[in-house]
Amino acid sequence: MEDILRPIYQERASMQSTLGILSFEKRINASSITDTFDYVLFVIVNEADESVFVKHYTYNDQKAALHIVEEAQLKDWLLLGTNRKVVEWIQNGKILFDKNEYLSNLKKELREFPFYGRKVKMGIEFAKLIRRYMDGKAFFENGHFLDAYNNIVHSLHHLARLEIIDQGFYPEVTLWNQVRHMEPEIFKLYEELVSSEEPLEKRIELLFLASEFLIYSRTNLGSQHLLEIMDTNEGSWSIAELMEHPELTHYSVDLSVLLEYLIDKNVIEEIKVETKGHEVYHRYYRASKLF
Incomplete structure (x- = not known):
């Protein structure tokens, strides 16, 4: 599925506002973490017209979701604990693009919890x-x-x-x-x-x-x-x-x-x-x- 979606996330990676992109695959008996989707692309940007933008894709019998989230919104979620599946995506997701080690540092911050x-x-x-x-x-x-x-x-x-x-x-x-x-x-x-x-x-x-x-x-x-x-x-x-x-x-x-x-x-x-x-x-x- 990642190969099919590569053009989508490569396009996002080329944008100036993109800070990081990671992927997360559905686990057996844990479909709620991905909202039942087989694959999630999670894109963090420093600014956007909308704080959260979601797009859905399908390929053969598989479903994928693209989530584009503004950094300020992500920080609110992490502080308030109102979107816990995002913590799971960041902690266990695969990094596909990492501008100035933004996602690597974010993963470290979640592990160490200042x-x-x-x-x-x-x-x-x-x-x-x-x-x-x-x-x-x-x-x-x-x-x-x-x-x-x-x-x-x-x-x-x-x-x-x-x-x-x-x-x-x-x-x-x-x-x-x-x-x-x-x-x-x-x-x-x-x-x-x-x-x-x-x-x-x-x-x-x-x-x-x-x-x-x-x-x-x-x-x-x-x-x-x-x-x-x-x-x-x-x-x-x-x-x-x-x-x-x-x-x-x-x-x-x-x-x-x-x-x-x-x-x-x-x-x-x-x-x-x-x-x-x-x-x-x-x-x-x-x-x-x-x-």
Whole structure:
């Protein structure tokens, strides 16, 4: 198939904007990684009219997909973890064109996972974890057990991803296979939730009890990025200032619920500032000196 597609990727390789091209072939029992296609050509460019452009080809009984992705979009995917199959393509794909060793360096970066990138990703995962955990608890308390179950499953996913990232790895498509070996305690919680024969309500109740300590024990880890940013200002922060900070924009949607959780755990302090209204105060935040 590569020979058939050679003219296509050679044309892309000749373009000034192309940084790298790699190929990835479908594996047995892992067709979801290529969206069922037999062959993927992945092209990274430094600028394009569209951040993502996809084209499909067929030859005899085989299918191929061409993905052209702008570098800025790729960096967002890698930071946010919103397109995990791309990590698989980069890590295990075959390099066909590599301008100034762009792809070689990217592969190395994914293997070594720089610490700064880990801190940001852990902050994002922890904020999502708290959102799902708090939402799940609220659904459970109101008797909406299926909605509670959905949220607690997602919270375990974020907890698992947080643990994998802390150990210096990118979460893979087969996340729970990673977790089984790296953090069996979290895997056991997930297995009990989805496989136990206990009534659903009982399963969720037990999981909330078990996961509360696991989440709290990772609070320092998950909030490190946010606290470091807050420490850059000797005073306090408004919610608007935090949400507008360029390093927090990726998880600003979950920032309010994260702040409430951190206040409850004495990680962040609430600062009240008087307004013109009687007994109405502005609410500001700063990192606690006690934590």
